[in-house]
Amino acid sequence: MAALETSLRPCLWFDDDAEEAMNFYVDLFPDSHIDAIVRYPDESLSEHFTGMAGKVLNGRFTLDGMQFVCLDGGPAFTFNEALSLTVSCADQAEIDRYWDALSAVPEAEQCGWCKDRYGLSWQILPAQLDRLMTGPAAVQALLGMQKIVIAELAAAGAAT
Incomplete structure (x- = not known):
């Protein structure tokens, strides 16, 4: 199945394990793959990057044909049952x-x-x-x- 072509994609905010989660999910669901990973640059560029060098700034992946984006954003926000x-x-x-x-x-x-x-x-x-x-x-x-x-x-x- 081809990825659903739409401009609407859920974004998942992980603390610091977005890449691990993407790998876990794409191994579990059929027709799944990681499309791209953009990593945080050198943390000296911004105070917001402190401790994030090498983590996922923007990850794109497809699960069972549906496209998602994700990031490592730190612990400021967590998932809950509202989604x-x-x-x-x-x-x-x-x-x-x-x-x-x-x-x-x-x-x-x-x-x-x-x-x-x-x-x-x-x-x-x-x-x-x-x-x-x-x-x-x-x-x-x-x-x-x-x-x-x-x-x-x-x-x-x-x-x-």
Whole structure:
């Protein structure tokens, strides 16, 4: 799949591990690659560059055909659940694979949401979630899950 050609690209602000995160993500998702890395110049050029020499000033990468930018910006801003990336999975094996790779903060897991080692929130969802949510029993089952288990949602929906 070719990268989605659009002028709109999410920008991810990492403390100091943008390059590590890019490598992790492109290894995990198909049709993914690092497009470019521009590094901070000599820190004597600006007080804002102190301690950042060699870190990522601007990284461009593609995940499953979608383009992103990122940077190492220091600890001033961190990710929170107000923004998450959704992965639409074809089956339980795909859910399990992404969940196992991305979930690193057990206390942040609920209803298919998880948080990775960089603090970025993800929704690991079955592609057919709308068809599985057939009524109150399915909703109740989902609310009790951390990682989504398709068979349990289907069974709860069938019991309605």
